[in-house]
Amino acid sequence: MNILSIQAFLVALLLGLPLSAQAALAIQHWQTPQGARVYFVESHELPMLDIAVDFAAGSARDPAGKSGLARLTHGLLDQGAGGLSETEIAHRLADVGAVLSGRLDRDRAGVTLRTLSSAAEKEKALDLLARVLQRPDFPQAVVKREKRRLIASIREDEADPGNVVSKAFYRALYGDHPYANDESGEPAAVARLARGDLQAFYRTHYSAPNAVISLMGDITRAEAEAIAGRLAAGLSGAAPVPALPKPAPAAASDTRIAHPSTQSHVLVGGVGMARNDPDFFPLFVGNYVLGGGGFDSQLMREVRDKRGYAYSAYSYFLPMREAGPFQLGLQTKLEQTDDALKVARDTLRQFIANGPTEAELNQAKSNLTGGFPLRIDSNRKILDYLAVIGFYELPLDYLDTWVDRVNAVDVAAVKQAFARRIDPDRLVIVVVGGAGSAR
Secondary structure (H helix, E strand, C coil): CCHHHHHHHHHHHHHCCCHHHCCCCCCEEEECCCCCEEEEEECCCCCEEEEEEEECCCHHHCCCCCCCHHHHHHHCCCCCECCECHHHHHHHHHHCCCEEEEEECCCCEEEEEEEECCHHHHHHHHHHHHHHHHCECCCHHHHHHHHHHHHHHHHHHCCCHHHHHHHHHHHHHHCCCHHHCCCCCCHHHHHHCCHHHHHHHHHHHCEHHHEEEEEEECCCHHHHHHHHHHHHHCCECCCCCCCCCCCCCCCCEEEEECECCCEEEEEEEEECCECCCCCHHHHHHHHHHHHHCHHHCHHHHHHHHCCCCCCCEEEEECCECCCCEEEEEEEEEHHHHHHHHHHHHHHHHHHHHHCCCHHHHHHHHHHHHHCHHHHHCCHHHHHHHHHHHHHCCCCCCHHHHHHHHHHCCCHHHHHHHHHHHCCCCCCEEEEECECCCCC
């Protein structure tokens, strides 16, 4: 799809015209002979190519006793590869104006490349991407250095109440499920990691059958097939990693952690939804009314506007491969922590019981659909959506039907979806600040 078609698509959304009458975002999909899944959107308006390669190699894949292995392995991919040092890789990228970056969360680890589409620059950038993905060296000296850096970063985060409350929240919510693993790891576990651990994790997780390759930009289908095949061919053939277990519903808990902060950091929530959950759109749209819509949300009105307990109060669902968290959060003065928490919980309980009003829901849908063009107004944003669609195996028409599916949500659907997913009597509560006391 060329950029003119994309512009027509965006204009149609802005004007409220039916998408069926406009050009759709043409996502092409295939699988390489090595088993990698490929997603491609062709656009020749800009002389740029964006590539993302993602693997099921996030922190949820850390083996027992080796917390931080996924983070360290991912971070070292471009710190020496294919016989090139990290400095040589950086200089060669700069020479062709290419940018190599990465991302890691609980589900996935990925590497992205942005390069000019001109032949010479593209070839040199692709060579570097292939080296990083296929032949990381994990130099012993660099492994030691990066372990020290990661441990120092974890220690620094321990002084931040926002990081403390988030880490404790995931532990309380997921217990012994892999999603409880902290993305950065634990200092003692990181200190024990050896170069062989990284090499073994890499061979198992960074394989072609475990890869999703997304391409967006100024190349043809034939060129995209050649690039995807080239990247996949140099990866191992290790089988896709097994599915993660399904999280059990969390038991109600209230954890108070002492911290010398001037405010209490409060998180409340439960196990929410997976990325392919049939209730995704009712929960997503409904949460915009509850706590995702900024100053338009019920939580902001009740906690901030009416009572002045917090500068901000919010809620969101974080859908993952398996059910990710539903999280409600706020910060407040130490002496009014329990009052603010009560208001937030009461607001959530009332929302689950009553749902949004018709006016609130219509405003939410209007805001969401009106802002949708901004979600896909650049090659990089489209690439990010391609990667999500590919990794989570969403329908190829996901972006084409997004507006219609938001508009189809009604009050009854929101109430039913929230009642199925969130039990107000089984909430996980974590408060960091003040003297603290586990209850």
